[in-house]
Amino acid sequence: MIGQRAPRQFPFMLAILTALVTLFMLIPMALSITAGLVNNYSQGLASGLTTRWLEQVWEGYGDTLVWSLTIASLCALITIVVGVPCAYALARTQARWARLFEELLTLPVAVPGLATGLALILVYGQFRSFRQSFLFILVGHVVFTLPFVVRTVSSAFANRELIALEEAARTLGAGFTRRLLGVLIPAVMPAIIASALMVFTLSVGEFNLTWMLHTPLTRTLPVGLADSYASMRIEVGSAYTLIFFIVVLPLLWALQAIANEVQKRYGT
Amino acid sequence: MPVVVIFFAFWLLPMAWLVALPAQKGWSTYFAIFTHPKYWLSLMNTVGLSLLVTAFTLALGGAVGIFLARYKFVGRGALLSLLTLPLSFPGVIIGFFMILLGGRQGLIADLSEALGAGRLTLAYGFTGLFLAYLYFSLPRSIATYTAAAEKMDLALEEAAKTMGATRYAIMRDVWIPELAPTTFACAAIVFATSMGAFGTAFTLATKFEVLPITIYTEFTNYANFALAASLSMALGLVTWLVMYVARRYTDSAPVAV
Amino acid sequence: MELERTSVQILQCAKTYPDGTQGLLPSSLDVHPGEVLALLGPSGCGKTTLLRLIAGLETVDSGGIIRFGPQEVTDVPVERRQIGMVFQHYALFPQMTVQANIGYGLRIRGTSEQQLKQTVGELIDLVQLKGLEHKRPAELSGGQRQRVALARAVAVRPKVLLLDEPLTALDAKLKVTLRDELADLLRRLGITTIHVTHDQQEALAIADRLAVMRSGKIIQVGEGEALYRNPKHMFVAEFLGRINRLQRTPQDIVHHTVNIAQVPVRCPPGPWPELFVRPEDIELKPYDRQQPAATITQRTFLGDRIHYRLEVVGQGALTAEAHRDSPYLVGDRVSFTIAPEHFMPCENDE
Numbered sequence: 001m002i003g004q005r006a007p008r009q010f011p012f013m014l015a016i017l018t019a020l021v022t023l024f025m026l027i028p029m030a031l032s033i034t035a036g037l038v039n040n041y042s043q044g045l046a047s048g049l050t051t052r053w054l055e056q057v058w059e060g061y062g063d064t065l066v067w068s069l070t071i072a073s074l075c076a077l078i079t080i081v082v083g084v085p086c087a088y089a090l091a092r093t094q095a096r097w098a099r100l101f102e103e104l105l106t107l108p109v110a111v112p113g114l115a116t117g118l119a120l121i122l123v124y125g126q127f128r129s130f131r132q133s134f135l136f137i138l139v140g141h142v143v144f145t146l147p148f149v150v151r152t153v154s155s156a157f158a159n160r161e162l163i164a165l166e167e168a169a170r171t172l173g174a175g176f177t178r179r180l181l182g183v184l185i186p187a188v189m190p191a192i193i194a195s196a197l198m199v200f201t202l203s204v205g206e207f208n209l210t211w212m213l214h215t216p217l218t219r220t221l222p223v224g225l226a227d228s229y230a231s232m233r234i235e236v237g238s239a240y241t242l243i244f245f246i247v248v249l250p251l252l253w254a255l256q257a258i259a260n261e262v263q264k265r266y267g268t
Numbered sequence: 269m270p271v272v273v274i275f276f277a278f279w280l281l282p283m284a285w286l287v288a289l290p291a292q293k294g295w296s297t298y299f300a301i302f303t304h305p306k307y308w309l310s311l312m313n314t315v316g317l318s319l320l321v322t323a324f325t326l327a328l329g330g331a332v333g334i335f336l337a338r339y340k341f342v343g344r345g346a347l348l349s350l351l352t353l354p355l356s357f358p359g360v361i362i363g364f365f366m367i368l369l370g371g372r373q374g375l376i377a378d379l380s381e382a383l384g385a386g387r388l389t390l391a392y393g394f395t396g397l398f399l400a401y402l403y404f405s406l407p408r409s410i411a412t413y414t415a416a417a418e419k420m421d422l423a424l425e426e427a428a429k430t431m432g433a434t435r436y437a438i439m440r441d442v443w444i445p446e447l448a449p450t451t452f453a454c455a456a457i458v459f460a461t462s463m464g465a466f467g468t469a470f471t472l473a474t475k476f477e478v479l480p481i482t483i484y485t486e487f488t489n490y491a492n493f494a495l496a497a498s499l500s501m502a503l504g505l506v507t508w509l510v511m512y513v514a515r516r517y518t519d520s521a522p523v524a525v
Numbered sequence: 526m527e528l529e530r531t532s533v534q535i536l537q538c539a540k541t542y543p544d545g546t547q548g549l550l551p552s553s554l555d556v557h558p559g560e561v562l563a564l565l566g567p568s569g570c571g572k573t574t575l576l577r578l579i580a581g582l583e584t585v586d587s588g589g590i591i592r593f594g595p596q597e598v599t600d601v602p603v604e605r606r607q608i609g610m611v612f613q614h615y616a617l618f619p620q621m622t623v624q625a626n627i628g629y630g631l632r633i634r635g636t637s638e639q640q641l642k643q644t645v646g647e648l649i650d651l652v653q654l655k656g657l658e659h660k661r662p663a664e665l666s667g668g669q670r671q672r673v674a675l676a677r678a679v680a681v682r683p684k685v686l687l688l689d690e691p692l693t694a695l696d697a698k699l700k701v702t703l704r705d706e707l708a709d710l711l712r713r714l715g716i717t718t719i720h721v722t723h724d725q726q727e728a729l730a731i732a733d734r735l736a737v738m739r740s741g742k743i744i745q746v747g748e749g750e751a752l753y754r755n756p757k758h759m760f761v762a763e764f765l766g767r768i769n770r771l772q773r774t775p776q777d778i779v780h781h782t783v784n785i786a787q788v789p790v791r792c793p794p795g796p797w798p799e800l801f802v803r804p805e806d807i808e809l810k811p812y813d814r815q816q817p818a819a820t821i822t823q824r825t826f827l828g829d830r831i832h833y834r835l836e837v838v839g840q841g842a843l844t845a846e847a848h849r850d851s852p853y854l855v856g857d858r859v860s861f862t863i864a865p866e867h868f869m870p871c872e873n874d875e
Contacts, residue, residue, distance in 0.1 A: 015335060029365070103512075111500070112464030167616065171604075171678070172633060175604060211467070226470065
């Protein structure tokens with residue numbers, strides 16, 4: 001990775017492609033935003049702007065937002081608490097079963113969320129109260145996102161310089177807890193934060209798995225969205241989507257910014 | 269610390285076990301995907317769609333990635349953020365986008381009507397599905413390629429130019445090999461995501477049936493649990509296989525140009 | 526700083542890794558109290574493995590024993606072995622200041638704040654880092670970091686000090702300066718030190734004794750000068766300097782000579798089919814019919830000395846070293862002499 005010198009000719013082909021792609025990506029977003037704010041979609045902007053769709057959505061689906069955020073936060077917390085020690089163990093052991101375990105770990109990612117949901121229902125479906133609670137969905141999310149945390153943090157732990165640091169601490173007499181708090185965690189903090197953020201994002205947007213597991217009483221945001229697209233007017237669906245944009249996206253950006261700050265403070 | 273590892277095994281192992289369990293209700297159901305033309309078609313549809321989407325995503329994503337990595341202009345950062353935004357969207361939203369764009373009341377319908385070609389609705393057919401899948405795959409490839417393109421060694425390209433290489437030759441002999449590992453990794457993820465995508469197809473409810481929809485239908489409409497399980501396994505297997513191969517390839521020694 | 530001196534005993538220690546590779550074959554070594562011993566050899570020879578076994582960062586294959594003085598430490602975990610270790614890239618805690626780094630080990634042991642400050646202060650003076658106490662490692666130069674690493678390792682009064690290629694990460698000029706400082710410091714501290722390196726100059730300058738290793742085995746142990754002048758194995762001779770190989774015929778052996786350019790040259794009696802001689806022991810002279818002769822095929826001026834490549838009939842190409850003002854040029858026909866005591870016999874251990 002060298003020179004900041006850009007090649008001399010301006011590649012028009014690439015620029016045009018980029019422009020087209022950008023249009024393709026941005027137009028639908030713009031469309032959906034306006035659609036949620038106009039009185040009547042088929043008449044378009046001519047029908048005037050309104051917030052009544054937004055209000056309608058909030059009344060009917062507002063709780064889904066709360067649930068999605070709650071589950072996402074819990075999911076991030078649980079996966080970190082469980083995943084980090086696991087990642088450490090994997091990064092330090094050289095045993096063969098550990099490698100096998102790592103392979104297994106990638107399964108929930110490859111297996112479609114649908115199948116995971118299916119499996120969970122078939123096995124745990126009998127436990128009524130469990131099945132019908134949000135806990136069920138949380139469990140699904142955790143299973144699905146744990147591999148991300150373990151992989152990311154594990155490769156951070158396996159960093160050569162970190163290994164040397166830990167060995168240096170050991171030669172000076174530091175026991176495990178002291179090393180964990182003083183050397184290891186600070187060093188992998190960026191990875192932990194990054195993966196927590198990823199888990200949060202994945203959980204908020206998770207649909208395939210959640211759709212299988214949900215009941216009308218336990219709906220998350222994406223599930224609510226699907227509901228509204230199928231059964232409601234376009235304006236309502238758009239307004240709902242707009243709420244998603246307004247609430248979730250700034251949240252994600254804020255989290256990203258926090259993550260970057262932490263990275264700057266702890267990064268080597 | 270092994271304690272935690274075991275704890276996790278209690279999650280994953282039962283999960284793997286219980287995916288296998290239902291299918292044991294009838295051995296022949298394991299192979300249902302091969303024996304029933306309907307399911308086979310569904311699988312082929314999904315594979316075909318995923319391959320097509322992957323190919324386009326790689327090509328377009330690569331082009332945009334290289335462009336963005338090299339030309340720093342005002343607002344580039346913002347553009348990149350916007351383009352990778354859809355990564356956080358649930359698939360259903362993207363299905364919805366396609367409806368807005370190409371549905372009966374969609375933008376394209378409006379445009380085509382204005383051009384006198386009648387109301388063109390492509391959202392509910394293969395085209396709509398394809399575009400939707402492209403929509404959620406592009407952000408990932410753009411993000412990956414932009415990061416990889418920044419690390420590309422300009423010296424290689426300049427050396428090629430001094431030897432008289434044309435633009436196509438540079439693309440073929442420098443860019444593609446250099447970005448090969450990235451391409452493989454990205455292709456694997458895009459393919460896997462396309463194979464398992466459910467929400468988007470669900471929202472669009474197209475006649476072109478993809479396997480996840482088939483599985484869902486079997487499960488909810490016909491309560492064919494064993495069959496649904498076996499189809500899921502087939503889907504999971506194919507996806508896992510592709511990712512495994514890609515991982516092996518990228519983990520091995522870097523390709524010598 | 527007065528410290529008690531511990532001997533280190535290694536008995537039949539070997540190391541096999543989980544994937545099957547043998548890092549070290551069963552080896553034994555005795556390190557005298559207070560001495561500096563260098564483990565010298567090319568990469569992959571097992572020297573770092575041996576060092577890590579002594580440190581306790583790797584476990585010895587069963588059957589091996591390690592002792593520090595009278596105490597057996599084979600099963601003692603690294604945290605309790607009371608060693609000090611300097612790593613190749615120093616492994617300084619990036620978030621801590623120089624002071625905090627050096628005092629880390631003491632703090633763990635619960636040393637009183639006052640005692641800690643005093644000891645750290647003494648060490649900072651000892652390694653000449655005064656004024657840099659509050660800097661972070663990222664703000665220090667390579668040489669400064671190395672000194673912090675050393676001070677940190679020594680602060681806890683270890684029984685054994687272990688250095689893993691301490692000078693390898695530095696550039697050439699700095700290496701030489703620091704080498705002498707390090708040698709001096711180690712002499713003053715008097716801690717039993719084991720030092721790993723692949724650079725024979727470094728080993729000769731710093732250590733009291735050298736253990737030359739190859740392919741997981743210790744080949745020869747001894748004082749640097751003794752090893753240089755009387756290597757018992759060809760590998761040792763080649764590793765510690767350069768050598769020329771001279772072939773002998775059976776007649777040579779009978780007559781106690783070696784035939785160089787058809788001139789028999791006296792050498793010590795002995796049955797060896799090959800003799801070795803160091804380039805600096807080949808003395809060049811103007812051409813003389815009665816002395817062995819050679820043609821100069823290459824001349825390299827290295828500042829303080831000149832390297833010559835000589836083409837010698839019957840013996841092939843030899844390397845000779847002469848002082849800076851040597852007058853001979855490429856193409857010249859010269860003669861040379863070799864004093865009999867400079868011929869080295871070696872066992873060929875292939």
